[in-house]
Amino acid sequence: MDFFSQIINGLGIGSIYALVALGYSMVYGIVQLINFAHGDIIMVGAYVVFVIIVMMGLPLWLAVLGSIIFCGIAGVLIERIAYHRLLVRDAPRISLLITAIGVSIFLQNLFQLLFGSDAKSMPRMFSFSPLQLGGLQITSSTVLNILVSVIMMAGLQLMVSKMKIGKAMRATSEDAGAAKLMGINTNTTIAFTFGIGSALASAGAVLYCNTYPQIKPIMGGLLGLKAFVAAVLGGIGSIPGAMLGGYLLGVAESLTNAYISSNLTDAVVFGILIIVLLVKPAGLLGKNTREKV
Amino acid sequence: MLGISRKKKISYVVNLAIVILLYLVFTMLIRQGIVNSYYSDIMNMMCINIIMAVSLNLVTGLLGQLVLGHAGFMLVGAYTAGLFTIHSGLPLPVAFPIALVLGGLVAAIFGVIIGVPALRLKGDYLAIITLGFGEIIRVIANNLTITNGAKGLYGIDSLNSRHNLTAMFTYIFFIAVLTIFISFTFGTSRHGRAVISIREDEIAAEASGINTTYYKLLAFILAAFFAGVAGGLYAHQIGLIDPSKFDFNRSVEILVMVVLGGMGSITGSIISAGVLTILPEALRGFASYRMLLYSIVLICVMLFRPTGLLGRSEFSLMKTVDKIRGAVKGKKQDPASNKEG
């Protein structure tokens, strides 16, 4: 029974990774950039919630909405200011990566200046009684995490496969040049992708605050890194892949914590990543492409 | 033909003279107490960072592969060297050079262990897998008893003593010079050309008879070796090492040095490693704004000079002198005439 509750816990944490991984995955799929600043968007989202609820004393729904909108806009702004010029000029991809790292350092230090580097505690946001399932007791935050992540993924999948903007996103990620010739505004599409990815990350931020009621300016670093690992694990560019990677990572972490040692969690996480990449170089659900000669 | 090789020889001599002069001036300044230990420590750190950046440039610049776990090799070298000098029982002046070589070799062995599987992947996937290995190395060092876990390894003696303030500097300076020299000569040897061909087009390299697996691994191992040596120097410079000093951020810091200087440019790596070591110290007064400023500079440089400060070209004193001379002459004579020379 303990084993199952560990798995459920893992799924709960994995849901947060999954939501953040979706952003990494979509952005990578469309511009082939490991957006290192994406993890810090979670932190931004968390602080927005903090400001609205704790400092301004406004209701919760406003905080959630505000955080999602703020992060969406921040995502678009970051793309416009820091990446756009490089994307348009087809600059070396590594320059783009270093810029992303720069944005990450910038956000962390900006928030350290604004709010101080110490941890801030968050009030309980959503609480209802734990779910009783046979002999298993599932905490409210776990239920919420899983529920929200599944709904978000379904929505996103629907958007990408059915809606016009989703088709534009797929076309741009397949071949940006051809997409442009077909009359797709790739610039808008790219900005939109950053916006959606950031909005999803802020949803992840809300869930994170609800699960671990403490926030810090550097919280996005490791969280982002792990979410990124989740995206690669599942197959970067694939939405179900990001979800699968997120859940797998959460479960692996939770089981390592419970049965091996919490000190080794990160080593296990990266160990799994390495093994998966060596066996399936494009990740679990990713597509292998081969260069044409 | 003869002119070129003579020019090369002159350039070697000039560079050697500059190196020796620099060394003499600095040791004198340290001995006279004009440069105090704070500044000489910064000098030493600068040289260590130069070794790290120049060695990473072998993989990132020459081979064209992104590596995000270079600090992992530095960790291996630092702990190997530190443990050796602590436990060997040999007198430090004897143990130290052996420890450095050992640190480099063990790091190189890790380079093989990591490189063989990792180099099957390319681009971002290689970056991620090296990141993973780097983190694993750190976590393991955090949990072993021999490394003293997260508390870190302490009591690693510095080579400097009250009578000899420049011993560390001498080692670090000349190893940095040697690293720079070797990466130049390696880059222009048949092996370096083979590595460059992989960067340019792996399929064409293979079709030109280049054993790409071998040369990728060679560049990777060489980089790991120098990072290991740098780690050994670092351990003895700092005296206390713990795994958190070699985390992902450290790897990123070194990568930034390489990219900012211009990928593939050794002189670019040297300049940016130097500047990026000194800058944070110089900005100590603005403690809280320091990193903010750093990130803005980083973003701006990348936005307006995406290929880094020097791109792929090298800064050369001789060429600069030639250019200035040419410019002066050109004004007096026909400007088109010195285009060929």
Place this chain on the structure above:
Amino acid sequence: MSVLETKNLGIAFGGLQALEDVHFSINEGEIIGLIGPNGAGKTTVFNLLTDVYMPTQGVIELDGNNIVGKKTYQITQNGIARTFQNIRLFKDATVIDNVKIAMNSQMKYSVLAGMFRLPSYRREEKAVSKRAHELLEVFNLDGYAHDSAKNLPYGKQRKLEIARALATNPKVLLLDEPAAGMNPTETMELMETIMLIRDKFHVAILLIEHDMNFVMGICEHIVVLDYGRIIAEGTAEEVRSDPKVIAAYLGGE
């Protein structure tokens, strides 16, 4: 005696049989043309010969030894060199370095000798430099030796790619559409160069080309592929009048 011979060569991608029962041989100093409509599998033949793809059936014999299963670089070192349909130069390297890279396996000095500029380094580099310049001269490229390959005009890039392939000392040279994108004068010049290469370097040349005047003009023997099978072979005259070839190119029947 043939330098290169394929027997029953074929490859299937998943369920699709891209090449089947390809059988041909080429002698020293011979120039063979490989023609066929688009998608017939011509480049695939090159990719099988150089192990870019692994054949699913058949053998490839170079000097009587089966080379199937050898790595691309080993095949090159054993004597098959190629160019690519879409030029693949080492763009940021200099013109002469492009050639020197291909001469790498003929040099023997060690990593340490290179790092510390030992006598073996100086000796071998000097020899290679001389040979590289000579090779570039054959192609009238010596004047560009120290320019970046990417700065060469298109026609010269094609030539450099051939020079680079020759630098590996091949017994067989595979040229994938060498005249693509060239104007008639350049094409004429290229024909002469290819004849010259054959006479000067004693290599066997197998070339893919769509320009029929070019193929008919210099190839002693022509192999025609269609849908992954050889449908005809022989001299230019024989192939030209073969009804199967005409049908393949014009469609119908």
